[in-house]
Amino acid sequence: MQIKSPQFKENARIALHNVELQEALGQFKHGFPVNRANAIKRLPEFEDLRDEARDLKNHIIQNLDIYLEQFEDNVVKNGGHVHWCSTAEDANKAILDICKQVDAKTITKGKSMVSEETGLNEYLEANGVRPVETDLGEYILQLRDDHPSHIIAPAIHLNVNDVSETFHEHHKRPKTGDPQALMKEAREVLRKEFVSADVGLTGANFLVAETGSTIIVTNEGNGDLTQTLPKTHIVITSIEKVVPTLEDMSLFLRLLARSATGQEFTVYNTLSTGPKRDTDQDGPENFHVVLVDNGRSEMVGTEFQDMLRCIRCSSCMNHCPVYGAVGGHSYGWVYPGPMGSVLTPKMIGIDKAAHLPNASTSCGKCEEVCPVRIPLPKMMRHWREKEFEKHLTPKTVRFGIAGWAFFAKRPALYRWLARSSAWFMSTVAGKKGRIKKLPLAGGWTDWRDMPAPQGKTFMDQWKAASSAKQQAEK
Amino acid sequence: MPNPTQNPKVGLFVTCLADMFRPSVAFATVKLLEAAGCKVEVPENQTCCGQPAYNSGDKATTADIARQTIEAFDGYEYIVGPSGSCIGMLHYYPDLFEENDPWKKRAEDLKSRAYEITQFLTDIVDFDRINAAFEGTITYHDSCSGLRQLGVKQQPRKLLSKVDNLTLNEMEEAETCCGFGGTFCVKYPDISNRMVSNKTQYISDSGATTLVGGDLGCLLNMAGKLKREGKQIQARHVVEILAGMTDTPAIGEAEYELANEL
Structure with missing residues (x-):
């Protein structure tokens, strides 16, 4: 996938002017967040479960090697194969090799963000294997040559009309605006793909070490058809x-x-749990797990370790006011929202992804709703520190901070700066109480008025009052 | 008086925005603290809490400012300020120093003494003898740092409930960020604008005539937007209402608008 994170500002500007996207985002915030709040009200032990999950994840990360090897042993015992891939390229190559072994021409795919991360579809296409997305949202995006804008609701940026147009163009059937009819149409088209695919590929939500099992959770059932019908099942995770x-x-x-x-x-x-056994009536004959690292193991022992707790629920982006304003594509790569703003710099480099951890007000809503209590704002700040250490912070910001710090470290000069600024702004405002346009502050006054200072600073007034009091006491 | 420590010595953390934009907020804070029996002083050597550097990734500068602030507030039983955001920053100071650095201990000590004003009045000195009246309907914006970092939610509401004639209409999404975010609002102005526009919509939908909050950054942002949109809604810091100091023009308003109001 082409990296567009360096153009975050431009992407965001376009998104803010996209009326249909804004409408979709407006509806979106009344969906998942409201449903989540209601679900939690019905589960009194939710907060305790969060603590338990956080602690368990921390334990797992501390012992990652042990559990992964146990998982591998059990997959092999069950008759499957595990492919250890340290990079995205390794993973793509491993999958292509498996496809070649079974002479696969078509591969059906359940939803997988890791496959987006590795750029699997483009890779397979370039090597003569046709991937077919079977998750409805992903299927729509594939037809449109588009990418997910959300990790669990990939086509959230589109509306029914968009889907109607796309299906009409690709399926050559009469146009319909009825969501049920559109779904039926997709089902009919995909059914043929399910039964004729050579390989089925899914992601995994969890890998169970004690049994060597992988699990997918879906709402459409496409994943089940993807992984049970073809002769070969590949799990990319x-x-x-x-x-x-x-x-x-x-x-x-x-x-x-x-x-x-x-x-x-x-x-x-x-x-x-492994390939079809002799006593099973159905199931794949070959079972492969492609285990992707892609920078994750390097996060262990660093300030970003807590990020490895993430279970990809999307709650952080569902509640993020910045995501809610600009949508997922603005972030310019695979993972959007707060979790993406922490992961993306690790995966594509802070030099390319610097905007993402900066484009946050640190409001803390993401951390508040994270089921495994990842301190996302803190980690975004850690990326800002890395950016600063590497001298990647824009010059204007660096000079601004340095200039301001010169005063802030010298209380008497700081008094003078506050006094002069207050005087200047109140003079510009005159009797109006606010300023419509302020030089060098266009970022503020292009959009809102600048309330004017009341006049003299507090410190000056306090000092004057104190000396007057002392005089009187004498 | 339900005060565990008689007449505690409190150092006022003025905050840059109160110092420069709205001294009346700092005076109102002093008035409330004195009403609660505190002996208030304003240490000379305080400047900014360091947030601009901290949020820009400049840890070294932040640590310099932290040391200066820690020294300035040595010897005060409590440090109190009219901002959840700035006091919240003081609570981050221990993260700036290594485990064996003596400053870490001092930072921890400062953190244990630093409170946002409504939190201090309610949770520490149990003060509720509010002697103020306010004619009108307000709505309350929960600023992010105060709310999520310090747990400020019920305290201002509890105090506001003691103000005569005041009605509080809660707005939808009172806990959603207003889009200020310190340097965020100038680094990403159009995103910030989208966020504050959502906010002003909720504020006017609440039917309130005055927006009240506990952080001047957020209030300047929302008041500035309300004014730009031509909405007839005033904005004030919560301490101005609690101290009965609403005779100054509201945020971003002129003297003559106050005259119109009266």
Whole structure:
């Protein structure tokens, strides 16, 4: 996927002027966040579960190697294969190799953000394998040559008309604006793909070490058809998704659906444990797990380690006022919103992704709703520190901070600066109490008035009052 | 008087915005603290809490300012300020120093003594003898740092409920960020504008005639937007109402507008 994060400001400007997108985002904030709040009201132990999940994830990250090896042992015992891939390229290559082994021409895909991260579709297409997205949102995006703008509701930026136009163009059927009819149309088209695909690829929400199982949670059932019908099932997933036991998995499942969509439980929760056994009637003959690192293991032991707790619920972006204003595509790469603003700099470099951790008011809403209590604002600030250390912070900001710091470290000069600024602004404002246009402050006054200072600074007034009092006492 | 410590010595953390834009907020804070029996002083050597540097990733400068602030407030039983954001910044000071650095301990000590004004009045000195009246309907914006970092939510509402004639109409999304975010509002002005525009809509939908909050940054942002939109809604810091000091023009308003109001 082409990286557009350096153009964040421009992307955001376009998004803010996109009337249809703004309408979609306006409706969006009344959906998932409201449902989540209601779901949590019905689960009194939710806060305790968050603590438990945070602690368990921390334990897992501390022992990541142990659990991953246990997972691998069990996958192999079950007759499957595990491919360790340290980079995105390694993962794509491993998948292509498997496709070549089984002479695959078509591969059906359940929803997977890790495959977006590795740029799998483009890679497969370039190598003669046709990927077919089967999640409805992803399918629509694939037809439009588009990318997800949200990690669980990938086509949230589109409306019914967009889908209607797209289907009409690609399916060559009469145009319809009825969502039910559109869904039926997609189902008919995809059904043929499900039964004829050579390989089915899914992601995984969790990997269970004690059984060697992978699990997907979906609401459409497309994942089940993707992974059970073709002869080969490939799971593309990342290393931090491992959990020790099935019991542990259920703790995360209780938090995941509620935090994501506000459901008690996702409609389909499907475990895959190895290939089809002799006694099974159905199932894939080959089972492969492609384990992607792509920078994650480097986060262990750093200030970004807590980010590895993320279970990809999307709650942070569902509640983020910046995401709600500019949508997911503005972030310019795979992962949008607060979690993306922490992950993306690690994956594409802080030099390219510097805007993302900066484009936050640090309001803290994301941390408030994170099911595993990731201190997202703190980590965005850590990226700003990295940016500053590497001298990547824009010159205007650096000079601004340096100039301001010169005064802030010298109280007497700071008094003078405050006094002069207050005087200047009150003079500009005159009797009006506010300023419509202020030189060098266009970022503020282009959009809102600048309330004028009352006049003399507090420190000056306090000092004058204190000396008057002292005089009187004498 | 339900005060655990008789007449505690309080150092006022003025905050840059109160010092420069709205001294009446600092005076109102002093008035409330004195009414609660505190002995208030204003340490000379305070400047800014360091937030602009901290949020820009400049940890070294932030630590310099932190040391200066810690020294300025040595010897005060409490440090109180009219801003959840600036007091919240004081609470971050321990993160700036390494484990074995003696400044870390001093930073922890400062943190344990630093409070936002409504929190201090309610939770520490249990003061509720508010002697003020306000004719009108207000709506309250919960500023992010105060709310999420310090847990300021019920305290201002509890105090406001003691103000005669005042009616509080809660707005929708009172806890959603107004889009100020310090340097955010000038670095990403159009996103900030989208956020503050949502906010002013909720404020006017509440039917209130006055917007009240506990942080001047947010209030300057929202008041500036309300004025630009031509909305007839005033904005005031919560301490002005609680101290009965509403005889000054509201934020961004002129003397003659006050005259019209009266």
